[in-house]
Structure formats: structure tokens, C-alpha cells
Amino acid sequence: MALDYQRVIDWLDDRIVNRPGRIVAVFLVVTAVFAVGATQVSTESGTESFAEDVPEQDALDAVNSEFEPPFGPGTTSTQLIHTGENVLSKQGLTRMLTLQYRLERREDLRIVGTTGPAGIVARTLDPDAATAEEQLRAVERASPNRIDIAVRAAARDNPAFRNLLSKDFNPESARATSSVTVVEHAIPELAPDEQAAGSNPLTPIQREMQSVSASVGGDIRVFGSGIIDAEFGTVIGDTLLIVVPAAAVLIVLFLVVAYRDLADLLLGVVALVMAIVWTFGFMGLVGIPFNQILIAVPPLLLAVGIDFGIHAVNRYREERVQGYGVADSMRTATDQLLVAFFIVTTTSVIGFASNLTSQLLPIRDFGVVASVGIVFTALIFGVFLPAAKVLLDYARQRYPVPTFSQTPLGSEDSSLGRVLTGGVGIARRAPLVFLLLTAAFTAGATGYATGVDTSFSQEQFLPPEETPDYLRALPEPFRPNEYTVTRDINFLEDNFETGEDEQVIIYVEGPMERDIALESIHRAGADPPDTFVVEDRRASEQSIVTVVRSLAATDPEFARLVARNDRDANGVPDRNLDVIYDALFDSEYAALAGQYLTDERRSARVVYSVEADADSAEVTADARTVADRYRYEATATGNIVVFQAISDLIFESAIVSLAVALAGTAVFLVLVYGVLTGRPSLGLANLVPIVVTVATVAATMRLVGISLNAFTATVLAITIGLGIDYSVHVVHRFTDEVEEQDDPIVALERTVTGTGGALTGSVLTTVFGIGVLVLAVFPAIGQFGLLTALSVVYSYLASILILPSVLVVWERFSGAGSRADASDAPAASGEAE
Incomplete structure (x- = not known):
């Protein structure tokens, strides 16, 4: 009823x-x-909200907050992408150093350091050139031949130099078609309410840097999180x-x-x-x-x-x-x-x-x-x-x-009515x-649809590299803005060995002073999965273990300390780790060690290199497999794993x-x-x-x-x-x-x-x-x-x-x-x- x-x-x-x-x-x-x-409606953009409460993102956030970056805590960076000429020529170096000089004079940009090929070449020419003004003067006074010699010396003596240049860098001819200069800003971490509001203090800074960059001519583009958020x-x-x-x-x-x-x-x-x-x-x-x-x-x-x-x-x-x-x-x-x-x-x-x-x-x-x-x-x-x-x-x-x-x-009686009755005709004859x-x-169709791909990337939230002509043809105010982020992301991926998307991170949580701590990290890299880069039949990694070994290779006293506390003689100490860490953090490797072990020694960061052309799903599965090998709680993370x-x-x-x-x-x-x-x-x-x-x-x-x-x-x-x-x-x-x-x-x-x-x-x-x-x-x-x-x-x-x-x-x-x-x-x- x-x-x-x-x-x-x-x-x-x-x-x-x-x-x-x-x-x-x-x-x-x-x-x-x-x-x-x-x-009262607010706006929220970007990929961050999708990563909220995702364990892998939580682990990556912990890594970013706990491990000291090269420039120290409370800093963030902008990249200056220089293209359009031989960036290692006298003209190219002068142009970039002129921009660095003008940027450093602006206190509102809160610049605390700059790392780029131009500065490295200038310091090779004049080791006492500490400021951008002094570096600019050193390059201006040098002949093109001396600059070429300095470029070759920098490529030979400074591993970071090559990473800041495009893949086509030729040290013999001292030529490269593009470079990246990293500018560090003293920007304190946002409070939780500011993060929730989606504010980015870098946005106005990087917008102003774009204006300054335009004043030196050439093709120097400003790229960073502020521009992306904008x-x-x-x-x-x-x-x-x-x-x-x-x-x-x-x-x-x-x-x-x-x-x-x-x-x-x-x-x-x-x-x-x-x-x-x-x-x-x-x-x-x-x-x-x-x-x-x-x-x-x-x-x-x-x-x-x-x-x-x-x-x-x-x-x-x-x-x-x-x-x-x-x-x-x-x-x-x-x-x-x-x-x-x-x-x-x-x-x-x-x-x-x-x-x-x-x-x-x-x-x-x-x-x-x-x-x-x-x-x-x-x-x-x-x-x-x-x-x-x-x-x-x-x-x-x-x-x-x-x-x-x-x-x-x-x-x-209408034409539309007659067309619509087609399904009724089928129902009348052979339903x-x-x-x-x-x-x-x-x-x-269902069987065929099971092959649909799944993807997630930052680029999906950004406009295309080139705005379609039909959108450019729209009259104001409907014509969209000119966008640069996708173009710059693609340019960096195509021309530089960025490394960011070619590695995974294992975030390890546990008492890192226990005897098994470093051995656990070392053993996890044995018998690496197929997607991991292999060196000496082990996974290519960067960790507190590799820092210990690097210092032991250059400091005999530290090497003897490691040997006394290495019961199986494999170069990895397995007792008195508190003494090992004290000596390590008192050495010239302290800053590097801080990138892989926290001060309280309760968590560690291990970075594994992965094959550039490996499938993301396979990389993630392999990273989780390696994380399961650790004796402590370990979470696979990094951009590849999070996405x-x-x-x-x-x-x-x-x-x-x-x-x-x-x-x-x-x-x-x-x-x-x-x-x-x-x-x-x-x-x-x-x-x-x-x-x-x-x-x-x-x-x-x-x-x-x-x-x-x-x-x-x-x-x-x-x-x-x-x-x-x-x-x-x-x-x-x-x-x-x-x-x-x-x-x-x-x-x-x-x-x-x-x-x-x-x-x-x-x-x-x-x-x-x-x-x-x-x-x-x-x-x-x-x-x-x-x-x-x-x-x-x-x-x-x-x-x-x-x-x-x-x-x-x-x-x-x-x-x-x-x-x-x-x-x-x-x-x-x-x-x-």
C-alpha cells in the first residue's frame, strides 16, 4: 500500500x-x-589542501621542519632563471651580478644569501669578493679569457657549479645557455592561522623582484613559491x-x-x-x-x-x-x-x-x-x-x-515529438x-574502462604553458593574465638536473642513539629495488651514515673513533653512538649532519636516488618496501611518493x-x-x-x-x-x-x-x-x-x-x-x- x-x-x-x-x-x-x-567567501588554491591528513605529506612536512636546510631555519628561496645568451660570458655574468647587486640593496626583499654561477666565477677570480658589488667589480675587470679560465676552474673544483647550469654546459668552451641562481630570504614560518588563510609572504617579494629583474634587460625570470601561489x-x-x-x-x-x-x-x-x-x-x-x-x-x-x-x-x-x-x-x-x-x-x-x-x-x-x-x-x-x-x-x-x-x-504532432518516439518504436518491436x-x-564498456589512468600533479592546477589563441583574443576584462609558472617548470625539468623528483625520502622516527640505529639505515640500502639508483651494489643514498663515512675519510681521529665503535668493521658504528654524534656535530660537517639527524636525535632523514624514468607507482611501492626494512618506524615520503x-x-x-x-x-x-x-x-x-x-x-x-x-x-x-x-x-x-x-x-x-x-x-x-x-x-x-x-x-x-x-x-x-x-x-x- x-x-x-x-x-x-x-x-x-x-x-x-x-x-x-x-x-x-x-x-x-x-x-x-x-x-x-x-x-565572506575566501579563496584557497594550490595542491596543499589535497595533501592535508595524508600520512606521506605529514612525514614530508616533518622532514622540512625538523631538518636544517643549507641556509638554516627560517629561510626560503627564489630562483632566478637566466636564459637567452651565453650565461657564462662576461656580458651574461655582468648582467646577473648587476641584478644581484640591485636586489641586495633592497632591504624589503629580506635577502640573506645568494648562490649562483656568476658569484662562483667571481669568487674564483677574486676569493675576497664577498658582496655582489665586489663580485661585479671582479668580473668587469677580468678579460674574457680570464673568465673562461675561471669557469673551467669552478667546474673542476666546485661540484655545485654544474648543478646550477643547464645540461648543455661545456666547460671547455665555457658556455651554457641557461643558469639558475638561488636567492635566500629570511622569512619566518607562518603561524597556523596564516597558513590556513593561504597567505604567502614571498608573493609580494617575488613580484617586486620581477620588476627589478626587468630593469637589467636580458631574459632573467623570477620563479618560486610566491609566483606559483599568485x-x-x-x-x-x-x-x-x-x-x-x-x-x-x-x-x-x-x-x-x-x-x-x-x-x-x-x-x-x-x-x-x-x-x-x-x-x-x-x-x-x-x-x-x-x-x-x-x-x-x-x-x-x-x-x-x-x-x-x-x-x-x-x-x-x-x-x-x-x-x-x-x-x-x-x-x-x-x-x-x-x-x-x-x-x-x-x-x-x-x-x-x-x-x-x-x-x-x-x-x-x-x-x-x-x-x-x-x-x-x-x-x-x-x-x-x-x-x-x-x-x-x-x-x-x-x-x-x-x-x-x-x-x-x-x-x-511536432517534429521533435516524432524524433523522441524513436525509443518507443524499439520498445514496441523488440525491447x-x-x-x-x-x-x-x-x-x-565497463571492462574497457578498468584501464583508465590515475594522476595527480601540481601542473593540473596551473594554466597551460601557452594560453590558447581564442582566450588571448577575448576583450578586456575577460582576457586572462599572462602566466609563466608552467613554462618555467617545464623549462627547469627539461634543461636542469633538478634532482627533486628523482629521489625519495625515508623519514625515520626512533631513538637514534641506540646501537642498532645506524646499522638499520645501512642495511636498508642493501639489495636495492629496481627503481633505485645502484652504487657498489647498494642503493645510492644520502644519510647520517654517509656523513659519518665522509668525515671518517678525511679526519683520522674521527676515523679511529668510528673504528673503536664498529664491532663488525663495516665502517658503520654500532655502539656509543652518542659519542659519535657529539664528535660529528663538533666538526666542519655539523651543518651537513643537521640535514639528516635532528638535534635531539629522535628522527633521521634518508634520501635515496631513483631512476629518472621510473614509473611513479613503482617508485612509491619500492620506497615503501625499503621503509619496511627499518627497525624503527619509517615512512616513505618525498614529492613522488606524496603525489x-x-x-x-x-x-x-x-x-x-x-x-x-x-x-x-x-x-x-x-x-x-x-x-x-x-x-x-x-x-x-x-x-x-x-x-x-x-x-x-x-x-x-x-x-x-x-x-x-x-x-x-x-x-x-x-x-x-x-x-x-x-x-x-x-x-x-x-x-x-x-x-x-x-x-x-x-x-x-x-x-x-x-x-x-x-x-x-x-x-x-x-x-x-x-x-x-x-x-x-x-x-x-x-x-x-x-x-x-x-x-x-x-x-x-x-x-x-x-x-x-x-x-x-x-x-x-x-x-x-x-x-x-x-x-x-x-x-x-x-x-x-
Whole structure:
């Protein structure tokens, strides 16, 4: 026996039809409150939020904070990338030293040290040249021949010199096409509240350094975390400035086609603006920052909102063209649509909220904001819009409000109506055969989709190296800024042996003064995995053990101390380690030792070199294998390991959220159709097009080479949240029509020509509303927009082509009995009228 839900619907109908002014007033007041909250939304950019609470990132943070860098604690750096000439020529060296001199004179830049090829060559020429001014003078006074000799000497005597030059450095000819100079700044660590606010004190410093760099001419670029953070933030603003107006323009154009009435168009636009204001206001009031993933939310809400609006207005117009009055027409429309909106909204929320299962905070935030936004959108278009429409049409009767077309989209005699009945024709002739073919296709697509790649990198959050011409051609203020970070990252990776992404770190925690401590580090490097660089049949490493051995090789007294405390004579002391450490930290190797062992001797850092072309997943697995060899608690970390860990979490998030969304949606649909119609199996029939769509979207990702990343990981669950809209409207309308017609084929024809017309209008607005994300400044969000638009198209096609056959087969196996059982259920909304 179905639940008598009609009382609730009747109560809402009465308020919408008889008290529309009060409803409109309440919604406008709530909008004003949320508008205040919208002004409090902060912005968060970059990859840091994805790494929050990831164990590997926590270990890397501990490494960065506990182990003293070469310039000491409380410092951070900027890189000056010099290109465009022979950077080791007299002119090139003079240009760089001139820049260093001008930078050092600026106290506001807080420079405490500079390391670069120009300074090394200058000190080779004049060992007493300590400042940039003195180094500049030394180079200016030297002949080109003396400079070439100094370059060769520096390359021979200073290992760091080569690392600061591009791979094409030729010491014989003293030539290199590019160099990197590292500038250190005295910047204290940020307080937790400053870190949470996303502030970076280097940003204004590095922006000012760009200005100073331009004053010396040549091609010297400033690169560092401040520039990266600045572009992270700028790309969000630029993308929103392009995407939101583009979405609005396209949606308005489609609204003109769908509504064909100026007043209705303006009403729909007001409702869309309210949905955006409510959602951003919620974010501001609860303190959720706006990040790159949330760029997708405004177009998403615009697209879904207009979908709801087209259904509401179209269903109302269907009644009006039959001669019914304003109140009766709206009551009939809301009788059906409030139930459909409830089902659609709940299933959409299940799809979006399934992202709350993710261990990645930004994806969880997306799940919250998208879910709340969909609820707000349903309330506005399910209650406010009908009430406002009633007020508007009553005003048309009293005042000369301009009225254009008030006919619905799609009819049985229209060309669109005839096209939409194609799926009904298949359902009439061979529904079971068609469904078997569909099942085979779905199984094949699912198998193919298992090969989708997973990735996570900083570059996914940045604009492309070159801004596309179509974006450059945009007029102000829509033209995006010029971006440099991706270009510079690629340049450094291509031209320098950076080493940062060619090593992994093992963070060891334990009493490092125990006898087994150093032996444990030493033994872990034996029999290295395939991805590790091998030296003397051991993993190439840098650790406190290698520092001990280096000092022992140059200091006989320390060597004797090590030998007395090395019971197995392998060069690694295994007793009295406190004495060993005291001697080590009293030596000239103290600074180097501080990079691998903490002062309190409770943790150590071990750096292993890995093959440059090794697969990240394999490197991470091997690093974890080596970490398991340690006697103490040891965590594999480093950029490679952290990004791979996040990539694994992205894959896990996508699969878990998809499973939760499918299961949750199936359970809900079974329950709701059981409660509302007394026919719970309709819920499973409703789910068939979505299963096909999800498999097709996943297969498309592999086919076009799009990986699961921080943005696309949410697409599969979103497919359920958005796609269910189309099948719910078809199924719900079908249940009403089949009760009246008692013939499933006739009921399907009426369904797809009525509801199908609204679905066609909404799919166009949704596809183009979300599809504008392909205009985003950075490609990853464009991929999200493309896949989401495709998922909407697939859902629409599945609902129009596949769902009729599903409903016919369902009706054959359960229709007669179910209809008899449901005869005592409350009258369908159409009969209630």
C-alpha cells in the first residue's frame, strides 16, 4: 500500500497557488541574508589542501621542519632563471651580478644569501669578493679569457657549479645557455592561522623582484613559491571571469528558445542568480573556502537550475494550452513536479554527497557545496519559481505585461515529438533483444574502462604553458593574465638536473642513539629495488651514515673513533653512538649532519636516488618496501611518493563514491517508488540508464586519454547525480500516464513527447552550461566540463532510447499485478485534478 503523500503535496500546492506573494517575499529575505554570507567567501588554491591528513605529506612536512636546510631555519628561496645568451660570458655574468647587486640593496626583499654561477666565477677570480658589488667589480675587470679560465676552474673544483647550469654546459668552451641562481630570504614560518588563510609572504617579494629583474634587460625570470601561489589564485579568478559569463550567455540564449517569453526569461534568470547567491552565501557562513574544484559548481547549478525551470514552466504550459486557469494549471504541474523534483534532488544529493567518503578535503568540500547547492536550487525552482510564475500570470491578466509564446516544448504532432518516439518504436518491436544488446555493450564498456589512468600533479592546477589563441583574443576584462609558472617548470625539468623528483625520502622516527640505529639505515640500502639508483651494489643514498663515512675519510681521529665503535668493521658504528654524534656535530660537517639527524636525535632523514624514468607507482611501492626494512618506524615520503599517494586516494575516492552513489540511489529509488506508487521495482528500472551511462563515461575517459585526477575523480558520481534527473522525469511521468491509458506503449508516447520535450530543452542548456568549462584557463577543469557534458548527453540518450524498452519489459513482468495492487493507492496527480 502506497503512502498517502498527497496531503503534503496539497499543502505546498495551496501555498504556491493561493499565497504566492508570501512565498516570494520569504525567498527574497533569505536571499538577502545569504548575500551577506557570500561576501565572506575566501579563496584557497594550490595542491596543499589535497595533501592535508595524508600520512606521506605529514612525514614530508616533518622532514622540512625538523631538518636544517643549507641556509638554516627560517629561510626560503627564489630562483632566478637566466636564459637567452651565453650565461657564462662576461656580458651574461655582468648582467646577473648587476641584478644581484640591485636586489641586495633592497632591504624589503629580506635577502640573506645568494648562490649562483656568476658569484662562483667571481669568487674564483677574486676569493675576497664577498658582496655582489665586489663580485661585479671582479668580473668587469677580468678579460674574457680570464673568465673562461675561471669557469673551467669552478667546474673542476666546485661540484655545485654544474648543478646550477643547464645540461648543455661545456666547460671547455665555457658556455651554457641557461643558469639558475638561488636567492635566500629570511622569512619566518607562518603561524597556523596564516597558513590556513593561504597567505604567502614571498608573493609580494617575488613580484617586486620581477620588476627589478626587468630593469637589467636580458631574459632573467623570477620563479618560486610566491609566483606559483599568485598564479594559483589568479587562474581561479580568470577562469570564473570567462566561464560564468559564457555559461550565463548560453543559458539565456537557450532560455529564449525554451520560454520564448521575455517575462518568463527574466523570472528564470532571477531564480538562477538566487541559487548562486544562496550557495556562495552558505559557503561564506560555514567557512568553506573556494578552490579550483569548486569552479565547477556555478555552471553546475546554472545548468541544473535551468533544467528544473524548463520542466516547471513546460509542465505548467501543457495545462494552460488545454484551457485550464492559472491556479488549476499550476496545481496540476506542481502535483507532478514536486514529487519528481524531490526524487531528482535526493538522488542528486546522494550522487554529490557520495564524495564525502573521500579522504581528500577539497573533494569532500565539493560534495558538501554541490549537495547543498542542489537542494537550494530545487527549493528555488520547485517553490519560488512556481509562486512567482503565478504572480506573473495574474499580473498579465490585470496589467499589459508583454506576452509572447506560452506554448510548451514538444507535442505529438511536432517534429521533435516524432524524433523522441524513436525509443518507443524499439520498445514496441523488440525491447528484450535491445536490452540484451545494451547489457553486452555495458559489460564491454565497463571492462574497457578498468584501464583508465590515475594522476595527480601540481601542473593540473596551473594554466597551460601557452594560453590558447581564442582566450588571448577575448576583450578586456575577460582576457586572462599572462602566466609563466608552467613554462618555467617545464623549462627547469627539461634543461636542469633538478634532482627533486628523482629521489625519495625515508623519514625515520626512533631513538637514534641506540646501537642498532645506524646499522638499520645501512642495511636498508642493501639489495636495492629496481627503481633505485645502484652504487657498489647498494642503493645510492644520502644519510647520517654517509656523513659519518665522509668525515671518517678525511679526519683520522674521527676515523679511529668510528673504528673503536664498529664491532663488525663495516665502517658503520654500532655502539656509543652518542659519542659519535657529539664528535660529528663538533666538526666542519655539523651543518651537513643537521640535514639528516635532528638535534635531539629522535628522527633521521634518508634520501635515496631513483631512476629518472621510473614509473611513479613503482617508485612509491619500492620506497615503501625499503621503509619496511627499518627497525624503527619509517615512512616513505618525498614529492613522488606524496603525489602518488594522493593519486591512489583519488582512484579510491572515485570508486568508493561511485559505489556509494549507486547503492544509495538504488536503495532510495526502490524505497521511494514503493512508498509513492506501491511499485518498488520501478526504482531498479529507473537505475538502468544510469548504469549504462556511467560505464560509457568511464570508457570514454580511457578512449580520449583523460585520467582520473583531482577534478575528474568526481565525474562518475556526478553522472549519477545529474543523469538520474532524466530517467526520473520519464519514469514518474510514465507511472501517471500508464494509469490513465492502461497501455504502456501509448503511455510511453505521451511521456516522451511531453516530458521528452522538456528533457530536450534541459539537456541543451545543461550541456552548454557545464560545457563552457572547456574554456577554463587550466585544462584539468576543462576535462571535467567535457566529461560532465558528455555524461548529461549519455543520460539523456539512455533515458529516451533505452528506458522505454526497460519500462515495457518491466510492465510485462510486473505491470498487471502491480497495477491491480496499486489500484487502492492515492490518485495520481493528473487524476487528482
